[in-house]
Structure formats: structure tokens, C-alpha cells
Amino acid sequence: MIKNHVMNTYGRADIIFEKGIGTKLYDTEGKEYLDFVSGIAVNCLGHSHPVIVNAIKAQSEKLMHVSNYYWNEYNIKLSDILTKNSDHESVFFTNSGAEALEGAMKLCRKYGKTQSEDKDVILYLSGSFHGRTMGAISITGQPAYQKPFMPIIPNTVMVEFNSVEDLKSKFTEKVCGIILEPVQGEGGLSACSMEFLQTAKDLCEKNDALLVFDEVQCGIGRLGTLFAYEKFGIIPDVICIAKALGGGVPIGAFIANEKTSNVLVPGDHGTTYGGNPFVCSVACAVLDELINNGVIKGVDAKSEYMKSKLLELKEKYPSKISEIKGMGLLIGFKLEGSPKEFMTKALEKGLLVIYANNNVVRLLPPLNVTEAEIDAAIELLDKVFAEF
Ligand SMILES: Cc1ncc(COP(=O)(O)O)c(C=O)c1O
Structure with missing residues (x-):
């Protein structure tokens, strides 16, 4: 175990990573790894992508932070990009995913209370x-996280x-909002059915509640569209994003449609760092690359390729893989056996994968992954299966 004073809240592998280029990571011993975790869907352009490096360099020399009591050019620009590319109207910038959800919960509660106190x-x-x-955690449907x-927060x-x-x-009629992942990540790569999403949308309209x-x-390209909702054709009132938005710098957001864009007013919500020029300039560069340089457009074909390769593995190891799961490049397989053990063995072979619930192994390569890199990952998975 590596000696440290970091609070012991993660089952960390005993590896210290010191460098990353594209899909490759290098530890302090110089060992090379193929990264199909991408910091859990964060490094959408891989490691040390020049677009991100240049944005960081340029903005850190110019202006890192000013208070939200003033404007900065990049939170304006980023809100423009996000609203121009969605069916939505206004953006609140956060520092993380959980914080985006917190904001969306407050928005739902305030929206409900403007109609009736309960x-x-x-x-x-x-x-x-x-x-x-x-x-x-109050809206996370897994008892282990709440107990x-x-x-937890009532109601x-x-x-x-x-x-x-x-x-x-x-x-x-007491419901002010419903919050859901169209495709559950940690939950095991299960997608909401169209019938379920349509019913949620209809019930929200009928009861004047918000669909979040x-x-x-x-989101942010992982399913082959900038926003996941575009894949389902059901427009939510509010979208929460984070992770890939910054490509590695900490930023999140919740995005409100016209109906909900003015629910929160000065004094209702805030955060010191949210939307500062540094993170927003990087997010603008990330989105430009994803949207205008064909990265998102390439996701569907890469997903199909990876699925076909995983199906070949399933045919080769029918007693070990029971199902291929997920959409886009949020993809994986249901394992007969312990995904944690599988993850450890993969790491030994030089491949980063991550587990999810229900015995699912998740593969989250960067969105600009190449077919050759997918082939390399499949080859390593094959080696792990041969010994698993
Ligand atoms: C669907 C979903 N929502 C919210 C979060 C929380 O994001 P963060 O860890 O940035 O707070 C995560 C993190 O994995 C997530 O997968």
C-alpha cells in the first residue's frame, strides 16, 4: 500500500500515474497503460490534447478567476454554445456533477413552490x-449510498x-420534478425505455412538474450527440452536465429551458468558482473540438465497431460474458464473475476499465479513440478473459 495521508474513501489501485498522452497513461515505473476509463467519462479528448493544453496555457496567462459579481467573456461564450446547441435558454455553471444536480433540485423545488407550498x-x-x-444521495436509488x-433530504x-x-x-400533484439518467452509468449501463421517458414527459406536462x-x-457526445436527450427525441426541462464538458478541468452546469430559465433569481443560488474564465475557456475549446472537428460525428461508427468486437469476444467466451450493454461510447458487458477482479487483472495487463453495478464492466474510451486503439483494447480484454 502506498504511504499517504489522503482520506481512505476509494479502493485505489496501488499505481501512481504521472503522465498521459491520448489514450495512453504512464505510471511512475514507466509502465504504459491503455486508458478506457478516461477519468470516468471526463477526458473526452484523451490526455494532454493540444486544444486543451493550449487553452489552459493561454487563459492562465490572461485571467484565471473573477467573482460572479462581474461578467467574464468565457462564461458568456460557453453559455452561448450550450444554448445554441440545445433547446434551452440559460445556464448555471457549477464545479462538479453533484453540484449541478443540487442546483437542479433547488430549481425543481422553487418551481413547485411557486405553484403550491407542498x-x-x-x-x-x-x-x-x-x-x-x-x-x-437523496435522489440516488441505491441504499448503500444513503444508509x-x-x-436524507425529505420528500x-x-x-x-x-x-x-x-x-x-x-x-x-405534489411532484415538482423527476430526475433521471437516460442511460444509467454507475447503475450498469441500462437505458430508460422510450415508453418510460415519454410517460415521464407526459406526466410532467400534465402536473406542471419538471423533467430533469x-x-x-x-452527455457531451458520449452517445453520439452533444446531449443525450437528442438520441431519445425527448426534450427535458433541465439538463445536468459535467465531466466531459471540461475535458479534465472541473466544470459542470445545469441548463434550463425557457419555462425554467428565470425561476432562480439573484440571491437564490451561487458558487464562488462556478463559470470562472479559466474553466470556461477550456470548456469552449473542448466543445469546439467535439462539435466542429467531427469528434461527436464519429462516435456512432466507433460504437458500432466496438460493439461488433465485443460481440466477437462474447462468442469466444460465452460463459464469461452474458450481455453487451450500453449506447455510444458508454458501453460494456455483463460479466459472469467479479468485475472488480476483472478490473484488477486488466490493469495488470495494462488496460484501464471500470466496473458498474450488476456485474457490468464499463468501457469509456475518449471520444476521439481510433479503431486501432479499440483493437488494442479488445486484444488486452481477450488476454484477461483467457486467464479469468
Ligand atoms: C450520472 C452522474 N451524475 C452525477 C455524478 C456526480 O458527478 P461528480 O462526481 O462530478 O460530482 C456522476 C459521477 O459519476 C454521474 O455519473
Whole structure:
């Protein structure tokens, strides 16, 4: 175990990484790894991408931070890019995914309370993951995340994943919003059914409640469209994003549609660092590369290629892989065996993968991954399976 004074909240592998280029990572011993985790869907352009490096260099020499009591050119520019490329109107910048969810929860509550004092129930789904703050765990449908920290925020009610019946029965007039991941990441790469999403949308309209998509993991290109909702054709009132938005610098956001864009007013919400010129200039450069340089356009074909290669592995190891799961480059397989053990063995062979719930191994390569790199990852997975 590496000697340290970092609080022991992660089951960390005993590796210190010191350098990364593209899909490659190097540890302090000089060993090379193929990174199919991307910092859990963060490094969408891989490591040390020149677009990100140059944006960091340029902006750090110019202006790192000013208070949100003043404007800076890059939070204006980034909000323009995000709203021009969505069906939405205004953006609140945060520092992380959980913080984006916190803001969305506050927005739902305030929206409900403007109609009636007791319209404050927030629905969420079983198997979901929305982050680790008190608000976020209150809408995370996994008992292990909530139990040690009880009581959670009241009037948060769990709905069975993809159960239209349960959704209808719990969607009373007291509901102010429903928060869901269109494709669950940590939950095991399960997608909401179109019927479930359409019902949620209809019930929100009928009850004047808000539909919130948590696209922190599945958004920003990972499904082959900038926003995940575009893949489903169902427009949420509010979108939460983070992770890939900054390509490695900490930034998140919640984005409100016209109906909800003016719910929060001065004094309702804030954060010191949110939307500072440094992170926003990097996010602008990341989005420019993703949108205008063909990166997102290439995701569908890469996803198909990777799926076909994973299916070949499934045919070769039918007793070890039971299902190929996920969409876009949020993809993986259901393993017969311990995904944690699999992850450790993959690491020994020089491949980073990550597990999710329900025995799923997740593969989250950067969005600019090449077919040759996918082939290399499949070859390493094959070697792991041969010994697993
Ligand atoms: C879907 C989803 N929402 C929210 C979060 C929380 O994001 P953060 O860790 O940046 O707070 C995560 C993190 O994995 C996530 O996957």
C-alpha cells in the first residue's frame, strides 16, 4: 500500500500515474497503460490534447478567476454554445456533477413552490447515481449510498427503473420534478425505455412538474450527440452536465429551458468558482473540438465497431460474458464473475476499465479513440478473459 495521508474513501489501485498522452497513461515505473476509463467519462479528448493544453496555457496567462459579481467573456461564450446547441435558454455553471444536480433540485423545488407550498416531491429512479453530496444521495436509488447518512433530504421518492406503472402511481400533484439518467452509468449501463421517458414527459406536462435529465456521464457526445436527450427525441426541462464538458478541468452546469430559465433569481443560488474564465475557456475549446472537428460525428461508427468486437469476444467466451450493454461510447458487458477482479487483472495487463453495478464492466474510451486503439483494447480484454 502506498504511504499517504489522503482520506481512505476509494479502493485505489496501488499505481501512481504521472503522465498521459491520448489514450495512453504512464505510471511512475514507466509502465504504459491503455486508458478506457478516461477519468470516468471526463477526458473526452484523451490526455494532454493540444486544444486543451493550449487553452489552459493561454487563459492562465490572461485571467484565471473573477467573482460572479462581474461578467467574464468565457462564461458568456460557453453559455452561448450550450444554448445554441440545445433547446434551452440559460445556464448555471457549477464545479462538479453533484453540484449541478443540487442546483437542479433547488430549481425543481422553487418551481413547485411557486405553484403550491407542498408541491415539493422529487422523484428519482432505482439504480440511479447522481453524486455524493447530501442532495445528490437523496435522489440516488441505491441504499448503500444513503444508509450511513440518514436522514436524507425529505420528500424524495424512488420509482422503480423503467416501471411505467410505478411512475404513474407515484406521480401525484405534489411532484415538482423527476430526475433521471437516460442511460444509467454507475447503475450498469441500462437505458430508460422510450415508453418510460415519454410517460415521464407526459406526466410532467400534465402536473406542471419538471423533467430533469442527468447527462453528467452520458452527455457531451458520449452517445453520439452533444446531449443525450437528442438520441431519445425527448426534450427535458433541465439538463445536468459535467465531466466531459471540461475535458479534465472541473466544470459542470445545469441548463434550463425557457419555462425554467428565470425561476432562480439573484440571491437564490451561487458558487464562488462556478463559470470562472479559466474553466470556461477550456470548456469552449473542448466543445469546439467535439462539435466542429467531427469528434461527436464519429462516435456512432466507433460504437458500432466496438460493439461488433465485443460481440466477437462474447462468442469466444460465452460463459464469461452474458450481455453487451450500453449506447455510444458508454458501453460494456455483463460479466459472469467479479468485475472488480476483472478490473484488477486488466490493469495488470495494462488496460484501464471500470466496473458498474450488476456485474457490468464499463468501457469509456475518449471520444476521439481510433479503431486501432479499440483493437488494442479488445486484444488486452481477450488476454484477461483467457486467464479469468
Ligand atoms: C450520472 C452522474 N451524475 C452525477 C455524478 C456526480 O458527478 P461528480 O462526481 O462530478 O460530482 C456522476 C459521477 O459519476 C454521474 O455519473
